[in-house]
Amino acid sequence: MSQVNIKKLAAALGLSTSTVSRAFRNNNDINPQTKERILQMAETLGYSPNIYASNLRESKSKTIAIIIPEFGNNFFSQAIKGIEQQARANGYHTLIYVTEDDVNQEAAFVRALCNGRVEGVVMSASGEGLKHSHLSMLKEKKVPLVFFDRCYEDVDATCVTGNDYDSSYAATRHLIENGCKRIVYLVVNKKISIGKIRMQGYRDALKDAGVPYDETFVIECTNDKDEIYATLKDAMNRLKPDGAFASVERLAMASLRLCQNEGINIPEDFKLICFSCLEIADMLNPPLSTVKQPAFEMGEKAAEVLFEALSRREVITKKQLIYLPSIIIPRKSTTFINR
Incomplete structure (x- = not known):
């Protein structure tokens, strides 16, 4: 039996090769019933289209890049699912790059992507620098960019993010209303956009409750597990806090571990x-109170904005902030104890 190609498939269906081609490209300008008939016949005859070669002829990679600061955070794994769902729906593939919170590594990735490998980029910023000129290369190469969660204020692009200020204010207020007076703010990088915004929510909640702000209660940590533990232990010994608002998940996990090792009772002596x-936050000991971000929806919306830009052949996306609300889920780690 001779090999089936697109011409033979089209002839078997009594359709043009362009109609068959549109079916495999997931185009919107083809009747759904016709598309289904084409796909079924292709399966019957054992035809598989060479989409990659076709994309090369059209100078399209049908691929987008996802650039994230880290993998070790449940937020990013869920956001990636949202991005990839949109990519599949649009007939695209994804490439994932992890910067380890290093802006220089981020720049290296961006430079590598400017060779035509991808058509667009969805990114969560790694860290603040004086300039982010590496991202201007994307505009020069006509590769649109959309930020999610973290962005650079000096870069013109859409950013899909959470209502971090309101959420941080509410989380700090929640600790205060449950009896905390010496609340530390735990942060990995207070210079990135979300670090600054979340810290402002923390400060304003203290101010409105009449609790003095003390800069020494802002505990900045690295990404190294051992260094985080040492920093938190030193802060607990020096400051004797009765509560903590952790801006990222790993700092809360380290705090739980420290309290367990040091015999600090949660929530009796310390609230968090x-x-x-984290999907198992309710199964921890004690169950952990969280500010739950719409991570999947954030990734999904960021990708949606990118594909809209690609469909309109836009070189850059509109400079705007799209906010998606988070919710506070109180659990035992912040329970008020009546002494």
Whole structure:
């Protein structure tokens, strides 16, 4: 039996090759019933289209890049699912790059992507620098960019993010209303956009409750597990806090571990709440109060904005912030104890 090609498939269906081609490209300008008939016949005859070669002829990679600061955070794994769902729906593939919160690594990835490998980029910023000129290369190469969660204020692009200020204010207020007076703010990088915004929510909640702000209660940590533990232990010994608002999940996990090792009872002696998409937060000991972000929806919306830009052949996306609300889920780690 001779090999089936697109011409033979089209002849078997009594259709043009362009109609058959549109079916495999997931185009919107083809009747759904016709598309289904084409796909069924292709399966019957054992035809598989060479989409990659076709894309090369049209100078399209049908691929987008996802650039994230880290993998070790449930937020990013859920956001990636949202991005990839949109990519599949649009007939695209994804490439994932992890910067480890290093803006220089981020720049290296962006430079590598400017060779035509991808048509667009969805990115969560790694860290603040004086300039982010590497991202201007994307505009020069006509590769649109959309930020999610973290962005650079000096870069013109859409950013899909959470209502971090309101959420941080509410989380801090929650600790205060449950009896905390010495609340530390735990952060990995207070210079990135979300670090600054979340810290402002923390500060304003203290101010409105009449609790003095003390800069020494802002505990900045690295990404190294051992260094985080040492920093938190030193802060607990020096400051004697009765509560903590962790801006990222890993700092809450380290706090739980420290309290367990040091015999600090939660919530009797110390209360804890954090930003987290951890699905087993309710199974921890004690169950952890969280600010749950719409991670999947954030990734989904960011990708949706990117594909809209690609469909309109836009070189850049509109500079705007799209906010998606988070919710506070109180659990035992912040329970008020009546002494």
